[in-house]
Every structure is written in structure tokens, then in C-alpha cells.
Amino acid sequence: MATVSVSGTPAPTRRRSPLAKLLRLNLFGGALGWVWLFIVMIPIYWIVITSFKTQANYFITNTFAPPSDPTFANYKEVIDNEIVRYFLNSVIVTVGAIVPAVLISFMAAYAIIRGIGNRFLRLTNSMFLMGLAIPLQAVIIPVYLIIIRLKLYDTLLAIVLPSIAFAIPLSVLVLSNFIRDVPKELFESMRMDGATEWGTLWRLAFPLTRPALVTVTIYNALGIWNGFLLPLVLTQSPDQRTIPLALVNFQGQFGVNTPAIAASVTLTTIPIVLLYAIGRRQLLSGLTAGFGK
Amino acid sequence: MTTLAPPAVRVQEPTTAKGGRSGSVVWMAIPALLMFVAFGIIPLLGVIALSFTTWDGIGDIHPSGLDSWTAALKDPGLPHAIWVTFEIMFISWLVQTPISIMIGVFLAATKKYRGFLAVLYFIPLLLSSAAISITYKALLDPNFGLGAGFGVDWLKQDWLGDSKLAIGVLIFVVSWQYIPFHSLIYQGAVRQIPTSMYEASMIDGAGRVRQFFSITLPQIKYTIITSSTLMVVGSLTFFDLIYVLTGGGPGDSTRALALEMYQKGFMANLMGPASCIAVILVLSGVVLAQLLRRLGGRGDESMQEGV
Numbered sequence: 090m091a092t093v094s095v096s097g098t099p100a101p102t103r104r105r106s107p108l109a110k111l112l113r114l115n116l117f118g119g120a121l122g123w124v125w126l127f128i129v130m131i132p133i134y135w136i137v138i139t140s141f142k143t144q145a146n147y148f149i150t151n152t153f154a155p156p157s158d159p160t161f162a163n164y165k166e167v168i169d170n171e172i173v174r175y176f177l178n179s180v181i182v183t184v185g186a187i188v189p190a191v192l193i194s195f196m197a198a199y200a201i202i203r204g205i206g207n208r209f210l211r212l213t214n215s216m217f218l219m220g221l222a223i224p225l226q227a228v229i230i231p232v233y234l235i236i237i238r239l240k241l242y243d244t245l246l247a248i249v250l251p252s253i254a255f256a257i258p259l260s261v262l263v264l265s266n267f268i269r270d271v272p273k274e275l276f277e278s279m280r281m282d283g284a285t286e287w288g289t290l291w292r293l294a295f296p297l298t299r300p301a302l303v304t305v306t307i308y309n310a311l312g313i314w315n316g317f318l319l320p321l322v323l324t325q326s327p328d329q330r331t332i333p334l335a336l337v338n339f340q341g342q343f344g345v346n347t348p349a350i351a352a353s354v355t356l357t358t359i360p361i362v363l364l365y366a367i368g369r370r371q372l373l374s375g376l377t378a379g380f381g382k
Numbered sequence: 383m384t385t386l387a388p389p390a391v392r393v394q395e396p397t398t399a400k401g402g403r404s405g406s407v408v409w410m411a412i413p414a415l416l417m418f419v420a421f422g423i424i425p426l427l428g429v430i431a432l433s434f435t436t437w438d439g440i441g442d443i444h445p446s447g448l449d450s451w452t453a454a455l456k457d458p459g460l461p462h463a464i465w466v467t468f469e470i471m472f473i474s475w476l477v478q479t480p481i482s483i484m485i486g487v488f489l490a491a492t493k494k495y496r497g498f499l500a501v502l503y504f505i506p507l508l509l510s511s512a513a514i515s516i517t518y519k520a521l522l523d524p525n526f527g528l529g530a531g532f533g534v535d536w537l538k539q540d541w542l543g544d545s546k547l548a549i550g551v552l553i554f555v556v557s558w559q560y561i562p563f564h565s566l567i568y569q570g571a572v573r574q575i576p577t578s579m580y581e582a583s584m585i586d587g588a589g590r591v592r593q594f595f596s597i598t599l600p601q602i603k604y605t606i607i608t609s610s611t612l613m614v615v616g617s618l619t620f621f622d623l624i625y626v627l628t629g630g631g632p633g634d635s636t637r638a639l640a641l642e643m644y645q646k647g648f649m650a651n652l653m654g655p656a657s658c659i660a661v662i663l664v665l666s667g668v669v670l671a672q673l674l675r676r677l678g679g680r681g682d683e684s685m686q687e688g689v
Contacts, residue, residue, distance in 0.1 A: 118488030125485055132517050152531030197414035200407040213411050220422050224619040226640045227663040230647055230656055231428030254421030257414050286406050315510030317622040333512035337626055340516050347520050354513045361508045
């Protein structure tokens with residue numbers, strides 16, 4: 090039984106409990122996979138069906154029974170409560186942060202790969218790598234100080250600026266890994282054709298790294314769209330509220346009107362689900378390729 | 383032909399690296415660098431500086447030496463917050479890791495349902511912690527929530543009103559949110575294991591359990607480190623979830639470090655001591671990431687993938 094020599098582990102004999110032998114592992118994992126799917130889906134199913142119930146209906150019927158008399162009244166109530174404004178705020182913040190963030194990260198990633206050997210760029214790169222370890226929560230107090238000193242407190246720009254900064258490290262890492270895979274010969278032939286670095290960036294690197302750009306965009310957009318701490322600390326007035334903050338406020342405002350709360354959660358989740366549906370393939374493959382090594 | 387090609391490349395490389403050409407790409411890194419220095423590096427240094435000052439968040443900032451540190455370290459709330467943070471960190475790691483590996487192995491083996499499961503598994507990651515917390519808060523209502531829905535009395539507890547249960551709820555919600563993500567990471571790792579390894583061990587008569595412990599687990603070692611780093615370092619920063627779901631309560635039983643910092647700084651207007659807690663947060667993250675990296679026995683690579 091020289092089995093394990095193949096796997097390269099030094100310990101050839103492993104204690105096998107009879108129980109472990111009984112559980113056919115794949116079967117066990119399979120059951121777990123489906124059970125977990127059930128657990129994942131319960132709250133999602135519940136929030137959707139509850140959003141279509143009337144308040145009276147919610148209190149008398151079983152929580153998990155579909156609405157006997159579906160209504161859109163909860164959605165109307167949420168829309169009447171300025172949800173459109175909060176939604177627009179979130180769009181402005183997300184788009185306003187993600188476009189510059191991905192753009193400048195892409196430029197930096199390109200510079201880091203093309204300028205290998207340059208000491209300044211190497212330093213920049215290691216600073217970004219270090220930045221991966223800085224949690225936003227830990228630096229929120231100085232960020233708040235900077236924002237008040239810039240007189241940007243209670244504006245959407247106050248959320249945008251730190252969001253850009255904190256999207257940079259991971260974006261540069263993922264994008265530079267992709268640009269590194271572009272064959273050197275292609276850069277060389279662009280150079281021979283007399284293209285500038287700026288031209289090569291747009292005409293060669295940009296199209297070739299598009300999957301990574303989509304991954305990075307969706308991943309960061311999700312984080313910014315769902316961001317809670319920055320709006321909580323850096324804004325104050327209802328006009329500047331973004332969706333997550335608005336949800337928490339609705340929860341206080343609607344009180345025991347659970348169906349209305351459910352409607353607010355469902356309604357604000359739809360755009361993200363749509364975005365996910367569009368970019369799913371790239372996001373999943375990009376993430377598993379990036380992490381699972 | 384073949385002998386000519388390599389020198390030709392080698393001659394050109396230094397010119398692109400050191401010659402005028404690299405000078406023309408350096409500027410492209412400047413915008414990202416400036417943004418990151420302004421809102422990442424300066425705040426990082428700033429939080430250290432602020433921990434040696436007294437500031438109420440509105441007025442002037444006064445340097446005050448070690449006053450804030452003394453105040454922060456003397457506060458009994460701090461050891462409690464550290465304890466809560468590590469309790470949540472450790473138990474949620476312990477719950478998430480085996481389940482994620484199991485599901486990941488399963489997902490990697492089934493072609494049939496993999497796509498379908500992966501799509502649905504990803505949904506919790508799309509939702510904001512605020513939305514998730516609000517949903518669970520309503521779902522855990524003792525009278526109209528889960529317990530009533532399933533008709534199971536055990537589920538009809540005052541989940542968020544009891545200290546022990548509230549911690550349990552937090553760990554469950556964290557697992558609900560992140561297990562699918564880690565399963566997908568493990569799934570990707572398991573799929574990269576060469577099938578020849580399994581074939582060879584099958585010829586040698588190894589069973590599934592044996593294969594799992596002798597091939598799968600050792601082969602995904604670095605992924606386990608990566609995934610654990612994400613879990614452990616990530617759990618230091620749980621804020622939204624706790625803020626909305628329990629508000630740190632009941633009492634202070636779920637007040638973890640990030641929330642303790644927020645309440646000190648932005649509610650009690652003690653920015654100095656709050657900055658001290660923030661410094662502790664950063665240090666814990668760095669130390670834990672380093673420890674896990676050592677454990678992995680591989681240089682900075684695993685760290686890079688890790689975050």
C-alpha cells in the first residue's frame with residue numbers, strides 16, 4: 090500500500106475512524122451542499138414573499154406561506170418615501186467612484202508591469218500591496234478629519250474620494266496579474282509600429298484585460314454600493330443618504346410594518362441582482378482564478 | 383534562428399526597463415498613487431498621530447501624549463471588546479472552514495449542478511450587510527418569524543435579547559453570508575488538483591476518505607491559508623452587521639472592536655481613545671496575517687492571493 094507516495098505527504102498512515110468510513114464523503118458533501126442552498130435561500134424567499142403581503146395578512150398567515158392576496162402597496166409606500174432619491178445617490182457615488190478608480194488602477198497596473206526594474210514603480214507597487222491590509226474601519230477617524238478639513242462633510246463627494254482610494258490596491262493587484270500574462274512579443278510589435286505607451290495601453294492592454302476589468306469593476310462596485318460606514322460617518326442630512334443607510338432608516342420608520350421593510354430590501358436589491366446577472370460569468374471565473382491558487 | 387532569438391530579446395529588455403521608455407510609463411502610476419496616499423497612507427499615519435491627541439471630533443486637536451492611550455487601556459470595555467472580537471473570529475472560522483471545504487469538494491466533483499449552485503450561492507454576497515441584518519432581524523422575531531413559520535418551538539427564542547444567543551446569531555449570519563464565497567474558492571482549488579493523483583491512488587486501492595485526507599487536503603493547503611486569512615482578518619472589521627443587527631447588545635455582549643471604536647469616537651466624541659482602538663485593530667490584522675502566512679510556510683505569495 091504505497092499509496093500516499095503519490096500525494097507527496099510524508100505520513101503514510103492516517104487514523105481512520107469507522108464513522109468517517111461510513112460517511113461516503115462525496116455523498117456527505119453533496120447533502121451539505123444542498124442543505125446549505127436551502128439555508129441560503131430561506132431568507133431570500135421569505136423577504137420576497139413578505140414584500141407582497143398586506144400587513145394584516147402578514148400577521149395572520151404562516152410566515153413562509155405565499156401571500157394569499159398579493160399587493161404592490163408596500164412597494165408604493167417605499168417609492169413614496171424618496172427611495173428614488175437615495176437610489177440616485179447610490180448610483181452617483183458608485184459610478185463616480187468606480188470609473189476613476191478602475192481607470193487609474195489600470196494605468197498604474199500597466200505602468201508597474203511595463204516599467205519593471207524602475208525603483209519608484211516597485212515602491213509604489215509594494216505600497217499598494219501593503220494597502221491591501223489596511224481596513225477602512227481602522228482609518229475612518231482620520232478620513233473623517235480630512236473630509237471636514239476639505240469642507241466636504243455631508244456631500245456625496247465625501248463618500249466618493251475614500252471609496253476610490255480603497256478600491257485601488259486590489260484592482261491594481263488583479264489587473265497587473267492580467268497584464269503580466271500579455272505576451273511580451275505583442276508589446277514589442279506595438280513598439281516597432283511606433284505606438285506610444287499611451288497608445289499601447291488603450292489599443293493592446295485594454296482589450297486584452299477586459300475580463301479582469303469587468304471583474305474588478307463589479308467587485309468594487311458591489312462594495313461601494315453596499316458601503317455603510319462611509320455614508321454613516323461622512324454624511325448627515327437625508328438628502329445625501331445612500332441605499333444601505335436609507336434601509337436602516339426605513340426600518341426605524343416603518344416599525345412593525347415588516348412587509349414594507351421587506352419591500353424596501355427587495356426593491357433595492359434588484360439592481361445588484363441585474364448587474365450580477367449581466368457580469369456573472371466574468372465575476373465568478375475572475376474571482377476563482379484570482380483566489381484559488 | 384533559435385540561437386539568434388534569445389540574445390535579441392535580451393538586448394532589448396534592458397532598454398525598455400532602464401532607458402527613456404520606462405520614464406514614459408511612470409507618470410501613469412501617479413494618479414492612483416496620489417489618491418491612495420491621500421486617503422489611505424496619510425489616514426494610516428494620521429490614526430497613529432491622533433492616538434496621541436485629545437479631540438472631540440469638532441473643535442481643535444490637542445496633543446496630549448499618552449493620555450488617550452491610558453484612557454483607552456484603562457477602559458474595561460476594551461478587553462471585553464477584544465474578547466468578543468476574537469470569540470466571533472474563532473468560532474466563525476471554526477464553523478465556516480470545514481463546511482466550506484466540504485461544499486467546495488462537492489461542487490468541484492459535480493459537473494451537473496455546479497453552475498446552478500454557484501449562481502445561487504453567490505446571492506448572499508450581493509446583498510449589503512445592512513439589508514441582511516434587517517432581514518434577519520425580522521426573520522428572528524420570536525412571534526412572527528422563523529419559529530412560527532416552521533412551527534418549531536426551539537426556534538421561537540428571543541434570539542437577539544440573550545447575550546449568548548446574540549453572539550450565535552452573529553456567527554450564523556456571518557456564515558450565511560460568507561460560506562458560499564469560500565466554498566467557491568475551495569471549489570476552484572480542488573479543480574486544479576491533477577486527476578492523475580486520484581487515479582493513481584485509486585489503483586493503489588485508496589478509498590474516498592483516504593483520498594480526501596491524503597490528496598485533497600494537502601493539495602489545497604495554501605487555499606486553506608488564503609481563505610482563513612480572509613475570514614480572520616475580515617472578521618476584525620465586522621461593523622455594519624453588528625451595528626444594524628444587535629447594535630452591540632444586548633448590553634455590550636456583541637460590542638466588537640470596530641463598533642467599540644465607532645461608539646467611542648463618533649458617539650462619545652472621544653476621538654483620541656477611539657484612534658487607539660483603531661491602531662489596535664490595524665496591529666491585530668497585520669499580526670494575524672503574518673502568523674497565518676508563517677503557518678502556510680510560503681513567502682509573500684499566499685499573502686498576495688490572500689487579500
